[in-house]
Amino acid sequence: MLFTLTYEPDGDVDATVLGYLLHKHPAKVQTFSAPVGDIHVFYPEATAERTTAAVLVEVDPIGLVRSKRFRGDAGALDHYVNDRPYVASSMLAVAIGTVFRTAMTGRSDSYPELAESPLPLRIDVPVVSTRGGEDDLVRRMFEPCGWDVVEQSIPLDPAYPDWGDSRYSSVTLSGRVRLADALRQLYVLLPVLDDTKHYWVGDDEISKLERAGEGWLADHPERELITRRYLVHQRSLLAQTADEDDAVRETPLRVHRADAVMQALRDAGAHRVVDMGCGPGALLSRLASDRSFTKIVGVDVSARSLERAARMLRLDAASDAERERIELLHGSVVYRDDRLRGYDAMVLMEVIEHVEPPRLRALEDAVFAGAEPASVIVTTPNAEYNALYPTLGSGGHRHDDHRFEWTREQFRDWADAASSRHGYTVEYRPIGEEDAMLGSPTQLALFRREVAA
Structure with a gap:
């Protein structure tokens, strides 16, 4: 061409x-x-x-x-x-x-x-x-x-x-x-x-x-x-760009999601954070601008996404101290990685739904048993809310690469079971404008590791 x-x-x-x-x-x-x-x-x-x-x-x-x-x-x-x-x-x-x-x-x-x-x-x-x-x-x-x-x-x-x-x-x-x-x-x-x-x-x-x-x-x-x-x-993306009127834009869902994750990290008292499935660096850039986060690690299976994240963060021009503070690693959420052990928090923001269901137990093992962070934050779409997207067919997903999308009950079932198996408590939070019957467009779970008495 x-x-x-x-x-x-x-x-x-x-x-x-x-x-x-x-x-x-x-x-x-x-x-x-x-x-x-x-x-x-x-x-x-x-x-x-x-x-x-x-x-x-x-x-x-x-x-x-x-x-x-x-x-x-x-x-x-x-x-x-x-x-x-x-x-x-x-x-x-x-x-x-x-x-x-x-x-x-x-x-x-x-x-x-x-x-x-x-x-x-x-x-x-x-x-x-x-x-x-x-x-x-x-x-x-x-x-x-x-x-x-x-x-x-x-x-x-x-x-x-x-x-x-x-x-x-x-x-x-x-x-x-x-x-x-x-x-x-x-x-x-x-x-x-x-x-x-x-x-x-x-x-x-x-x-x-x-x-x-x-x-x-x-x-x-x-x-x-x-x-x-x-x-x-894609209705999920179009919904994020919807305007309140011709001049004033609503806060996009992606911004609500990032705000909710940042608040959960603060509530967990996290300073050393792993962004698992970081993609091109949307959350990493927020973490980098907040000096309360003293160590930030971005992990992704895509080397190209890591290159884009490095460009967004301008790591090539960063000081030695900043390059020490922010690290990008090639890795997968379904494999244990000793480099990720012992952090204050691990974030899986819109990651879990991209994993094939048979591999969820491997994800659970890698995150909760392998890395064993003090806190885990997971966000994922709420499938019930999809009914409010008129052109999204019955059973359709918000993204072509989603392997599944959970209802609120399904998400709670998985999170309750995972927290019980690995010694964590879990708290649920809505993200975005809530519908009285269908809930919020995105759901968040904040896991905290239980401390032995």
Whole structure:
């Protein structure tokens, strides 16, 4: 898949400054490795009058199929035979975020004024998808952002014009737009047009949308549609972004959840904490900002998540003392790990429901018998509350990777049994707005190890 970005100044500016603004040298072909495949950045044209940067993603379809994060279509053959290597999608968005991360922030030490100014730009995307079927979708997405849109439908087969058009188009965008905004709009809107993503989508997707949409999404007339598609129609995530009215946002459930966990840690008197299944670091960043936590350990089975957590925490630029205070470890919640023994508290925030039920006893052994922290905090969705999500089918889960979701009674049965077997007491707390009949959207259990008299 491919897109090109052309800068043709209308003044005395040398167009090759585009290389400085993108932080990619026009005289080099650069290749970057990513989970989706290889990303090539090169300049088909680099003159003072006009400079064009191109991004070509060489998709590795076999690697995607083997990846646990792959979100391919349901049919087994579709994993291998599909349009993914050619059509601009979330894979191209990932590539943009990978190679133009600094440019997306709008920072340029060499040309700060140009980085902050609208520039005459043209973006060409040879193949985009409009698989959702909404009328005039490309124009509805890009025109409110200041682009002139030229869309050309691609026929199913040029040799058989009677067959009509496919669901694909070639698109050219032209306008005076700040470069950082242009890249962030592509980052968000390409997967919106495609109406799918190739990877598992979690709570961190909301913060991605907030960052990439800063300055243009809030006033977009299709904001609701963009949000719904970007979050792949997941009701649990959409509920977190719901507004009280058009201007005032409710506190997202993820914030309520983190607040509840932080309060439970304080109530337990914890100073040395393990965040088990830490993901990209949402809770770790809160712990790090509170100096009452003297030792913080993040553990995850995903090395990529740990890399993202390290970037979020800026550990590469941290002092020696801070790197001693915060440690990231590769590990699993279902295996004993002597490195985790003896901490004040271990947090499993939205972790347990990702474990296959037959492995819950292994999780219980690793946490309560192996690590044996003074306190354990577990949060998990309340399945009864799912009835308040209108589009979540009967028996459906809030996340594709959830292996189960418990009712309040089921959660209490498991927690009571685990605490009894391992010498802990347990206290239950609701998280989020409670329904009189169905309870709260999220449930929390605070385990405390009993001290022998």
